[in-house]
Amino acid sequence: MIYLRLFYEFFKTGLFAVGGGMATLPFLKAIGESTGWYTYSDLLNMLAVSESTPGPIGINMATYVGFTVAGFPGALVATLGEVTPCIIIILIVAAVLKSFRNNPYVDRAFYGLRPASAGLIGAAALAVVLEVLLRCSIYFEEGALLAGGLHRSGGVHIWGVALAVVLYVLTNHVKVTKKLHPIVFIIASAVIGVVFRFAGV
Amino acid sequence: MKELIELFTAFARVGVMTFGGGYAMLPILQRELVENRGWVEDEELMDYFAIGQCTPGIIAVNTATFIGQKRKGILGGIAASLGVVFPSLVIITLLAGLISNFAHLPWVKNAFAGIQVCVCVLIFNATVKLLKKAVIDRKTAGIFLLVLLGSTLLDLSPVVFVVLSAFAGIWLKGKEASA
Numbered sequence: 001m002i003y004l005r006l007f008y009e010f011f012k013t014g015l016f017a018v019g020g021g022m023a024t025l026p027f028l029k030a031i032g033e034s035t036g037w038y039t040y041s042d043l044l045n046m047l048a049v050s051e052s053t054p055g056p057i058g059i060n061m062a063t064y065v066g067f068t069v070a071g072f073p074g075a076l077v078a079t080l081g082e083v084t085p086c087i088i089i090i091l092i093v094a095a096v097l098k099s100f101r102n103n104p105y106v107d108r109a110f111y112g113l114r115p116a117s118a119g120l121i122g123a124a125a126l127a128v129v130l131e132v133l134l135r136c137s138i139y140f141e142e143g144a145l146l147a148g149g150l151h152r153s154g155g156v157h158i159w160g161v162a163l164a165v166v167l168y169v170l171t172n173h174v175k176v177t178k179k180l181h182p183i184v185f186i187i188a189s190a191v192i193g194v195v196f197r198f199a200g201v
Numbered sequence: 202m203k204e205l206i207e208l209f210t211a212f213a214r215v216g217v218m219t220f221g222g223g224y225a226m227l228p229i230l231q232r233e234l235v236e237n238r239g240w241v242e243d244e245e246l247m248d249y250f251a252i253g254q255c256t257p258g259i260i261a262v263n264t265a266t267f268i269g270q271k272r273k274g275i276l277g278g279i280a281a282s283l284g285v286v287f288p289s290l291v292i293i294t295l296l297a298g299l300i301s302n303f304a305h306l307p308w309v310k311n312a313f314a315g316i317q318v319c320v321c322v323l324i325f326n327a328t329v330k331l332l333k334k335a336v337i338d339r340k341t342a343g344i345f346l347l348v349l350l351g352s353t354l355l356d357l358s359p360v361v362f363v364v365l366s367a368f369a370g371i372w373l374k375g376k377e378a379s380a
Binding site for chain 1: 216217218219220226252253254255256257258259260261262263266267270271275278279282283285286288289290292293294296297298300307308310311312313314315316317318319320321322323324325326327328331332334335336341342344345346347348349351352353354355356357358359360362363364365366367368369370371373374375378
């Protein structure tokens, strides 16, 4: 039953992803790897579309992934799966709001959770840099816990690296452009991709 | 019933006007809920938003549930949350169908290859931003590095790292408090 599996996977994502939309990325990556429903490259395209359309990124991604896996019913099931734990947790927290905010254990848990969430997204960032710019990926042997090694699928994407450096500078160090919405950079990159044939076709 | 529908439509409006999620949503929530409808006070909204950020799940949904349940109990929380996700369901479904029809065209492939480079930078920027807020001392830096390396080199679910780091936080901070 693919819908049950979808609901379960997205329920888990909603329950454990701390820190908003981008924090769901490592979970969605893991779902793709364990089920074979989509590749990391597919997921990156979905992320770009999710950032460029109205709506919270986390919900857009859940809808998109669900749709990719099982059409509109899949989109509905994945999205409901992801929001169900949010609703339950907040209803509980709202009932005990005062004691939740003053609870030392909650505070201490988040002291550990925040850097872990950054670490998980950092690993997703590392994987995307490896795949898109350096065209290689880390592979695992069947059943092995530790990574087997690096798999190369092509040479370094030199024009991609150049574009990435320019985008990094524009989004972080140029006063006029760093406040712009990501959609501006996404559209510009699409145009550059078409003009310079980034996919080589 | 009327109030539930009102909650649903108010949050559907918030959903459709939110572009990018997270902090981009705050001014829209302020205009829709505080100024236009007077459902919550500014400080209250900030509190909900802050708690929404530090509980698991999607911040927009968390905030919606909070305000919905405050006005109309559990059903209100559900109505508001469904409202905030409704526009995404419609828009993304339409778009996803459209894109899959054109995905085989060379220019679409090239465009997405360009976009992927941009996504690299966006995810990298998101990591750095989170890093600055989360890594505040040596211990948090240690947790960050361990999770980064572990999640890259080990074939483990992210859930494992989340659960372990919550316990690590309780243990490390608890030691500090009792010392």
